Amino acid sequence: MTRHSATLAVNERLQAKRNAGEEVLHLGFGEAGLPVPPGAAEVLARSAGHNAYGPVAGSERARRAAAGFFDRRGLPTDPDRVLFAPGSKALLFGLLAALPGGVVLPQPSWVSYAAQAALLHERIHWVPVPAEAGGVPDPDLLERALVRAEADGQRPSSLVLTLPDNPTGTLAPPDLVRRVCAVAERHDLLVISDEIYRDLATGELRSPAELLPERTVVTCGLSKSTALGGYRIGFARLPTGELGARLHEELLGIASEIWSGLAAPMQDVAAWVLDDPAEVTEHIAASSRLHRAVAGAVHAEFRTAGAVCREPTAAFYLYPDLEPLRPALAARGADTGPAVAELLLDRHGVGVLAGAEFGDPEHALRFRVATSLLYGETPEQRRQALHSRDPLALPWIRGSLDNLRAALRDVAG
Known part of the structure; x- marks a missing residue:
């Protein structure tokens, strides 16, 4: 149940x-507990008449804005590798559905990761976080857990990281992220990096997408940094290369059958916010x-x-x-x-x-x-x-x- x-x-x-x-x-x-930026409310009001279906991945304008958002944060992005959804939860579920074979989660980690994996009947491999910070598994324990899983014929396909982290409120330092990514690469894991809190971090954020561009998905949204939780705006940056192209097609197929597309007025809001106006x-x-x-x-x-x-x-x-x-x-x-x-x-x-x-x-x-x-x-x-x-x-x-x-x-x- x-x-x-x-x-x-x-x-x-x-x-x-x-x-x-x-x-x-x-x-x-x-919940971010803050008022809506006035400009976002104004864009939404002007967009109320936009009621047509659009592309499943999102409008070209919204995807270009998201690509620019990532570009300015050190992650050069092709707009064709961006996909919007009604909240990042939907994207995370779609990604887990597209990646059968089990998932590695830091222990502790956000409640919905394990719940979504359970809905999909995916095996969960828990690995404790290190003393320094949450959001990533301890790299030495991760290595051992993967060796055991592979020996038992239970090789997982994906690893979820949260940078910065919910629930611990910490940001894993760059060296720790590098070590975790090195283990993920050795064991052929696709990394899902949940970066919905990235603009609220203190200190340097090293995204796995910088280290493993061909095997990292970055998920993000506007619920936390701009307090637009009720607007349900999520977006993902898919990997470069052949794996990214295959995953893009798979995720588009899942999205088309579940949520069809982010509401058009919300795409207009997203485009405005993601352009980083003053x-x-x-x-x-x-x-x-x-x-x-x-x-x-x-x-x-x-x-x-x-x-x-x-x-x-x-x-x-x-x-x-x-x-x-x-x-x-x-x-x-x-x-x-x-x-x-x-x-x-x-x-x-x-x-x-x-x-x-x-x-x-x-x-x-x-x-x-x-x-x-x-x-x-x-x-x-x-x-x-x-x-x-x-x-x-x-x-x-x-x-x-x-x-x-x-x-x-x-x-x-």
Whole structure:
């Protein structure tokens, strides 16, 4: 039986508690939590009459804009190797469907990768992430896992990476990406590099497409950097060479039978955003500053409470480990990650997602924290947060941090 998406389920559960008049601290849903750039809304309004079917891959204008987007980020791209879809989730599912044979996933990794592989009855090969960052498997453990899989006749066909990473909120350093790509090349894996958070990264992002241009697909979208989650705009950059050409045809066939094409008005929005006008680049810069400030403050609260947690270097996620607090948590009956998540929700109205949802063992006291819904409950509060020189001083953000501190002090005993 296919389960409801964990991220959507926790969002709906918290909304129901809020509708019932309960106070909640929503740290469970990875929505960017910011207003739509005004220019994007204006383009959408002007495009409302565009109701004709278009090419499955997307309009020439949208594909050229996406190619330019990648070009300016160091990935020269042919517009004919770009494909749009209603969200990057659809593209990821299409790619897994086009690549039978099993998939390698970092452990932990975004909830939908494993769920989509399960829908396709694909074997999942989990490989733990290294200490430095999430989003990529430990290269030494990856090598060993692939050797074992091949010896057992279970050779996977693809490897999914997330740069920057959801759920850990970190960016794998270039040398680590190089080592992982070297293993992937030796074992003939196609790399799917999910880079939907790339414009929200701190530090150097080395895309696998730079290292393995003939065997890397890059997926991206506008849900995170420009807060257009509800617009459902995703796009992919397919590899160069013969493999890329075959995969392009296969993915076009899958797309034509499932989603037909991205809605024409959304393609117009995409073309405008992906041209990187000043309004968009300024919006992304402001949102990055806000994400860093709030995620850094939440990180400090967890560290003060005694949790182990990587420092956030991208987007708006943290992945704290409460193992040092296990005795106090066990005394409250919370000796697994899901039990800790339930304790925080039931006792304090704090919503997080247990690490088990991301492929971690249930006994691990880890969970994902999304900080982006702390920016405000109204469009005006979110606009103030986006443009504030000191967002941590805003009363609603400061109040949320105070509530989190109190909850962590309580569960820490």
